Amino acid sequence: MSSACCSHSPALKAHLKPALESGSTTPEPAHHGGGAATGDRADLLVVGRIVTGDPSTHTAEAMAVSGGAIIGIGTRADMDALVTPSTTTISPDGFVLPGLIDPHMHIWTSLLNLTWDELSHARYPKFDDVVAAIAAAARQAAPGTWVLGRNFDPSLYPGEPVLTRTALDQAAPDNPVLVMNASGHFFYANSAAFAAAGVTDDTPDPPGGVFGRSDGRLNGTIGEPPAMMVMLGPLPKPTPQDVAAGVNQILTAAARRGVTSVREAATGSIAGIGEYALLHQLNAAARLPVRVSTAQFSLAGGKTPSEAAADWAAAGVTPFSGDEMVRADAWKVITDGSNQGRSGYFLQPYLGEDTGGKADWTPEGLRDALRVGLDAGWQLMVHTNGDAAVEFALEAAEELLPGRSGADLRHRFEHVSFTTDDQLARMAAVGISPSFLMNHVYFWGAAFRDTILGPERADRLDRLNSAYAAGLTPSIHSDYNVTEIDPLHSARTAVQRKLQADGTVLNPAECVTPEQALAAITTHAAWQIHADDRGTLAVGKRADFAVASADPWSSDPDSWPDVEFHETYVDGTAAYQG
């Protein structure tokens, strides 16, 4: 996230929690696996243009699969000995690629506004078009029904106003309007929305929340969860059926971009263990289209890390438990907020401010939160956005990790958006790999450079090349729904570092090769989610593959976002068909 995982949760809890809690809280893995590989008899033969994802082999003509595992790959003749009369042969229409991996995305915090209108800068680069989109939605809606928008980011419209009550009244005179800021910290509302929520000019601010006022009159901005929850009150609450449909919609959208595995990066942040149990229930009802690795939220259920860890353990959710489709793998701790929301924690002040933000924990509190996860045997997954947050988390890690067993847990820092050379070297020394929200560069690079942090710090955004140079094993991720799940788009940004705003290149020294960018969405992402059996197509790996219109390993990175995916397979079984 930029910090959907923490900041959205309080406002969403009351709204979404009942639907998430409606099922059992006992995880019941379904074990859909295709059985054990026989080793010498293929139940599936894939013939065509196979791209292994391994630069040393690169392409193959055929791939033999048994029990969901690859038992042979090479020429068509090489496979003859593995094929029997009962082998099913498929010849996919396109290039067969290793399934792509998004190692940090969010299902649960994305559910609340999944059906809200997308008002992001990526969709509407001009402010006036945001207002026009709201007006158009209102014209199409019946009078009185809600017009809901998400991902509006005023930091990307320098010189423009925020969405005021007056402007929204003009755009939608007959409908309540509620728009969520991309940071998750603000709503913007019109008069009809305030009326529906029972909020007037005289309503006192709830503790910790603000109804923005100008000259004593509500101006349309609502800040922070206690006030945001008041605005959510009159909205219809999602049902369990809505949740099931939403999870499927999110994962299917990922599959549509060639993804076969994801890491859900804050499981339990709204409804505790019920979220993990629900994934198993949904997978039992119908196999999920994408494998889900979960990072258990260290404050799940609104508890302390020690209490949350005890709850996870009591429910049998231990490291690497679950099944081949839904597996519990990590321990998530968040140390700061969102850089574009100016709540990331920096060593130097934000432009135009006298503060660089603050950490979410005391040093002792952070060490305790990390230690609890380590003691339970979890891989650490630590959200660090600003350079001071990286420093803060590194100091804790340097105290806790040396000498501790479990070095193979592949601990991670998330986003790691702004780093120094010293910090990258120390991450390598202590055994922590970074996962970068690479599309920060594309969508927010100009805002960081021009209005939020200044050019020197902006150059230090998402230092993938320096991470490789430091000997780290980096990945890149979407942080969905902060950005869309589209690994090839993120990988193109890693190669080009072009800014959406003006097409310039942000610090070309951090550009990586196409092979390095693709490794960050395949093999390295697999390594980071403890999926060594995925990431390439090779003997012994799972038959997780996507059928694509082009081979990214041999095509111009500029064209990667245009690659279309017709099908995906998980364990050699069709998972998505477009």
Ligand SMILES: [Zn+2]
């Ligand atoms: Zn996140």
